[in-house]
Structure formats: structure tokens, C-alpha cells
Amino acid sequence: MGNHPILKKIQGIAIPPHSKPDSFCWGLDNSDTFSTKSVTWIAYDKSINDSPDWNYKWIWKIDTMPKIKFFLWQLCHKAVPIRGMLLKRRLNIDAGCPICMGDIESIDHLLCECPIGKKVWELADKHHWFPIQFSPGGWQPLTEVLQRVRSYRKPQLLQKLSFLIWSIWKERNAVAFENKFFNPLKCLIKAKKVYAELRIRSCISDDSSLRGAPSSSSKPVHLIKWHPPPPGFVKINFDGSLLNSSAAGGYVLRD
Numbered sequence: 001m002g003n004h005p006i007l008k009k010i011q012g013i014a015i016p017p018h019s020k021p022d023s024f025c026w027g028l029d030n031s032d033t034f035s036t037k038s039v040t041w042i043a044y045d046k047s048i049n050d051s052p053d054w055n056y057k058w059i060w061k062i063d064t065m066p067k068i069k070f071f072l073w074q075l076c077h078k079a080v081p082i083r084g085m086l087l088k089r090r091l092n093i094d095a096g097c098p099i100c101m102g103d104i105e106s107i108d109h110l111l112c113e114c115p116i117g118k119k120v121w122e123l124a125d126k127h128h129w130f131p132i133q134f135s136p137g138g139w140q141p142l143t144e145v146l147q148r149v150r151s152y153r154k155p156q157l158l159q160k161l162s163f164l165i166w167s168i169w170k171e172r173n174a175v176a177f178e179n180k181f182f183n184p185l186k187c188l189i190k191a192k193k194v195y196a197e198l199r200i201r202s203c204i205s206d207d208s209s210l211r212g213a214p215s216s217s218s219k220p221v222h223l224i225k226w227h228p229p230p231p232g233f234v235k236i237n238f239d240g241s242l243l244n245s246s247a248a249g250g251y252v253l254r255d
């Protein structure tokens with residue numbers, strides 16, 4: 001450690017002639033405060049002042065469930081723990097596709113190439129589930145598929161696409177972790193169910209009467225309170241009721 005460059009740097013720091021109180025400081029952030037964000041930026045050779053250019057910000061605006069948006073975000077940033085990716089990160093695993101037992105499993109293989117996975121898209125097309133004829137077969141990588149679909153400016157297509165991708169991922173997990181068979185029809189039905197659930201939920205949130213909250217048409221309640229008359233006056237309060245041929249009345253006189 002005697003000649004270590006860091007030690008030499010520390011020894012090279014000039015000691016101020018006048019003593020100053022110690023204080024915390026962090027040179028990578030303008031606030032002098034440590035933040036993991038500033039460390040991350042330095043790890044990517046960027047300054048904290050650089051405004052990152054996130055290409056997939058639009059994902060957060062898709063009208064879909066938050067967990068699906070998060071999944072799509074991970075997917076576009078190669079952060080989905082799929083076998084091929086785990087192998088690249090040096091995990092000692094079998095990286096083959098658990099569905100077709102063919103190629104190395106990647107997101108593009110799962111969603112665009114896998115012969116069994118492809119059947120989900122064919123079924124969706126056959127059932128006219130998408131508002132336009134749509135199949136990602138031959139389109140790669142998936143991030144480009146998403147970008148292209150976005151350029152169509154058909155929010156419902158992007159929304160349904162997000163449900164189908166999510167459903168394929170869930171079905172893949174059932175194969176990988178529960179030894180289940182990949183069922184393309186079940187996968188499509190699951191996507192349709194989630195889509196229907198979201199539609200119902202958004203209808204309920206728009207209609208307060210369906211939420212069980214008081215509707216806006218119900219009459220407001222006014223409480224009536226007795227007030228004494230001015231000095232020198234007497235107030236008469238009366239009420240009456242009629243039932244068949246019988247009637248009754250009552251009076252209260254108060255000053």
C-alpha cells in the first residue's frame with residue numbers, strides 16, 4: 001500500500017494553515033450530498049447534469065395496468081430475467097427456450113420466433129382481436145415492433161398488444177417454473193380477461209353510482225333548527241297527518 005497511487009493522492013492533499021470544522025461533501029452532485037443517482041451516472045460516464053434521453057418514456061402513457069407498463073419498461077431496457085439474458089450475466093443455467101426446447105431463450109425468440117409462441121399471435125389474428133391485421137412475425141427486435149405499433153397512433157392496439165405480451169410472459173413463467181404446458185388459446189383468453197377487467201374498472205371509476213358513492217342527483221340534507229321568536233311575540237309550530245278517514249294535528253306555542 002506504501003506506493004499506491006491513492007495513498008499518494010491523499011498524502012498530496014495540502015493541509016490548510018487554519019483549522020476548519022469538518023463537513024461532509026460529495027463532488028459528483030451539485031448539492032454536495034451523496035446520491036446513488038450520481039454514482040450511477042458516473043458509472044455510465046455521464047455527468048449528473050446530463051439530461052438522460054429515455055427512448056421509451058411513452059410506455060408510461062399506455063392505458064394499461066402499472067405492472068404491465070413496468071414489465072414493458074424492463075423489456076425495452078433488456079432487464080427481463082429471461083434465460084438468454086441470465087446466461088449473458090454468467091449464470092450457469094440451461095438457456096434453451098422452455099416452451100419449444102429449441103433456440104436460446106430471448107425476448108425476441110419468446111415473442112417473435114418461438115414456433116409455439118407464434119400460435120398466440122395467429123389465434124389473436126384469427127379472432128380479430130386486434131383492430132387491424134397485426135402480426136409481429138418477422139419483425140425484430142420487439143422494441144422496434146412496439147415503436148412501429150406506436151407510430152400507428154392506435155392506442156387500443158398498443159393497449160391490447162401490452163396485454164398479449166404480458167399474457168405470453170405469464171404463460172412462459174408457468175412453463176418454466178410450474179412445468180405446465182404452453183397453451184396458446186389459454187394465453188389469448190387470459191389477455192382478453194385482463195383487458196375486459198381493465199375496461200370494467202375504468203367504467204366503474206367513471207361512474208360514481210357503480211362505486212357505491214352517493215350519486216350527484218341525490219338531494220342534499222338540510223337540518224331544521226327551532227329559533228325563538230323576537231321579544232313580545234309567540235311562535236306557533238304545528239303539524240298534521242291524515243290516514244284513511246282519520247286525521248290528527250298538534251300545535252306548540254312558545255314565546
Ligand SMILES: [Zn+2]
Binds near residue numbers: 100
Ligand atoms: Zn421457443
